[in-house]
Amino acid sequence: MILLGYDIGSSSVKAALVDAATGKCLAEAFYPKQEAPIKAVRPGWAEQNPDDWWAYLKSATAEVLSAVGPRASDIGAIGISYQMHGLVCVDKNLSPLRDSIIWCDSRAVAYGQKAFEKIGAQNCLAHTLNSPGNFTAAKLAWVKENEPELYRQIYKIMLPGDWIAARLTGEARTTISGLSEGVMWDFEQGKPADLVLDALGLDKDLLADICPTFGDQGHLGRVAAQELGLPAGIPVSYRAGDQPNNALSLAVLRPGEIAATAGTSGVVYGVSGQVQYDPQSRVNTFAHVNHSSESPRLGILLCLNGAGILNAWARRNLAPEGYDYKTIDTLAASVPIGSEGVSILPFGNGAERILGNKNAGCSIHGVDFNRHDQKHLLRAAQEGVAFAFRYGIDIMKGIGMELKTIHAGRANMFLSPVFARTLAGVTGATIELYDTDGAVGAARGAGIGCGVYKTATEAFSTLERLAVIEPENTEEYEAAYFRWSNLLTNN
Numbered sequence: 128m129i130l131l132g133y134d135i136g137s138s139s140v141k142a143a144l145v146d147a148a149t150g151k152c153l154a155e156a157f158y159p160k161q162e163a164p165i166k167a168v169r170p171g172w173a174e175q176n177p178d179d180w181w182a183y184l185k186s187a188t189a190e191v192l193s194a195v196g197p198r199a200s201d202i203g204a205i206g207i208s209y210q211m212h213g214l215v216c217v218d219k220n221l222s223p224l225r226d227s228i229i230w231c232d233s234r235a236v237a238y239g240q241k242a243f244e245k246i247g248a249q250n251c252l253a254h255t256l257n258s259p260g261n262f263t264a265a266k267l268a269w270v271k272e273n274e275p276e277l278y279r280q281i282y283k284i285m286l287p288g289d290w291i292a293a294r295l296t297g298e299a300r301t302t303i304s305g306l307s308e309g310v311m312w313d314f315e316q317g318k319p320a321d322l323v324l325d326a327l328g329l330d331k332d333l334l335a336d337i338c339p340t341f342g343d344q345g346h347l348g349r350v351a352a353q354e355l356g357l358p359a360g361i362p363v364s365y366r367a368g369d370q371p372n373n374a375l376s377l378a379v380l381r382p383g384e385i386a387a388t389a390g391t392s393g394v395v396y397g398v399s400g401q402v403q404y405d406p407q408s409r410v411n412t413f414a415h416v417n418h419s420s421e422s423p424r425l426g427i428l429l430c431l432n433g434a435g436i437l438n439a440w441a442r443r444n445l446a447p448e449g450y451d452y453k454t455i456d457t458l459a460a461s462v463p464i465g466s467e468g469v470s471i472l473p474f475g476n477g478a479e480r481i482l483g484n485k486n487a488g489c490s491i492h493g494v495d496f497n498r499h500d501q502k503h504l505l506r507a508a509q510e511g512v513a514f515a516f517r518y519g520i521d522i523m524k525g526i527g528m529e530l531k532t533i534h535a536g537r538a539n540m541f542l543s544p545v546f547a548r549t550l551a552g553v554t555g556a557t558i559e560l561y562d563t564d565g566a567v568g569a570a571r572g573a574g575i576g577c578g579v580y581k582t583a584t585e586a587f588s589t590l591e592r593l594a595v596i597e598p599e600n601t602e603e604y605e606a607a608y609f610r611w612s613n614l615l616t617n618n
Contacts, residue, residue, distance in 0.1 A: 128201055129144050129145065129203065130202070130203065130206065130571065130573045131191075131202050133184060134209075134369065135288060136369065136565070137175065138390065142187035142566055147574050153195050153198070158184075165229070166226060172228075173228070173229050176226050177287070180291065202361055204361065204363075206366065207291055209368060210229060212261075212309065215286065216278075216281045217281070217293070218280060218282050221290075225270075225277055231391075231392065235262075235266045240260075240484070246322050254313045255307075255320050255323060256404040257310050258310070263284070264309050264323055267329055282299075283334070286301065286309065294351060297345070297351075301337060302339065304367055304418065305368065306334070340365065341364065342364060343364065344362075345362075346359070346360050347363065365573045366569075367572065369565055371415055374398065375571070376564065376567060377563060381398060382401075383529055385530060385531075387516075389541055391434065392431055392476070399427055399528065402423070408480065409482075409483060409519070410480070412425050412426070413425065429519035429522070430480055431512070432476040433474045433489060435539050437511065438508055438546075440508075441505055445505055446501065456544065459508075464603040464607060467503055468495070468499075468610075469503045470507055470510075471490070472487065472490045473508070474488060481515070493610075509549060512540065514608050532556060534559050537560040541558075553604040554598070555601060561590055562593050571587065
């Protein structure tokens with residue numbers, strides 16, 4: 128059997144085909160080949176058209192099917208990973224009524240804060256483990272107040288992965304994990320969070336029906352099958368947000384295990400077996416992919432909006448034309464740890480949860496025109512992202528999370544030795560890099576959901592570890608971090 132996995136990101140949509148028996152990735156593709164556009168018609172806004180995701184998915188599917196030829200007929204299950212916290216509003220035909228308000232859009236902060244105060248901080252955290260903050264429910268409240276005519280047309284609301292699944296199957300469904308990431312799940316009562324929906328004045332009927340994270344989520348419909356060049360009837364058997372899915376991709380399922388990513392945004396995601404939450408909601412707690420009321424598995428998530436997007440900005444604006452990331456890494460590595468006094472605060476991609484939903488912006492400090500050049504700025508950009516990780520990790524440690532080893536895929540900023548060594552050195556954690564990504568993880572998740580794998584251990588028995596980075600030069604990194612954190616405090 129072949130397993131098909133999709134990863135619906137804000138930069139691209141990736142498809143992967145995995146041989147269920149060997150665990151080998153047979154083919155992988157992504158579209159668009161340049162980063163997908165994000166509409167920002169006002170400061171702090173970020174939207175994408177869901178129909179564009181579908182177009183990208185079709186292109187990526189065509190490429191991987193072409194790579195395997197006749198074996199495409201062996202595809203036995205589909206899994207979906209998706210960008211978290213987005214809002215998709217659909218009509219009765221499951222067609223989008225507006226562009227999706229995506230994860231890094233910060234327009235709804237005030238709506239979430241007002242609901243948090245109305246519910247009461249302790250009461251809200253006891254039930255949902257988070258403030259409504261800037262998550263999906265708060266974004267819907269913004270739509271209700273600012274686009275009332277459109278709100279009245281909504282049949283169901285969905286997360287981005289729910290909508291992709293609906294486009295595949297024709298069914299509007301969601302998961303407990305998905306509802307929890309939108310701060311619409313009540314962990315204490317084991318049902319959708321009426322206290323949040325009521326505080327925001329939202330109609331409970333707008334929520335889609337709940338299906339399991341692993342298991343029957345519908346089957347590929349005739350129309351979608353024709354568009355994709357696949358046989359109808361293939362089961363969709365797994366879906367999860369990109370960060371829980373990344374943890375699954377790295378076989379991070381048990382309490383105390385940690386996963387990290389550093390794409391457009393940066394994330395550290397640790398699994399806990401007990402209720403733990405930050406009273407200030409600077410880091411967030413959601414249902415992990417293997418969560419159940421009988422055996423709680425909660426993901427404590429540190430998210431940085433400004434991560435790889437800073438590195439991409441630095442490449443476009445600071446590096447000579449034509450330089451790729453590998454060349455940039457070589458330039459950055461030629462500068463000593465601490466960038467000889469240059470520091471960059473990487474918060475230029477919307478409001479940051481670890482800063483109390485403050486939109487602090489990106490700023491550059493310590494530049495000496497007679498001493499520093501582009502190399503120092505390129506290194507300081509990577510160090511700034513790693514230092515922001517450390518700042519958030521200290522918050523996670525403060526609520527009882529242990530950090531000894533970080534699992535990550537060798538992708539995005541983890542391809543850079545400068546970034547990986549900085550993160551290891553400043554956190555004191557060993558970093559293990561694996562040969563996997565979100566689309567491959569979603570394919571393996573589909574294998575668990577359809578029963579081809581009896582356990583997650585079996586599904587990830589072939590996961591290949593590529594490298595181990597031990598913490599070194601910790602005193603030098605600590606000194607650079609101390610300077611950086613003082614700038615953040617006084618910024």
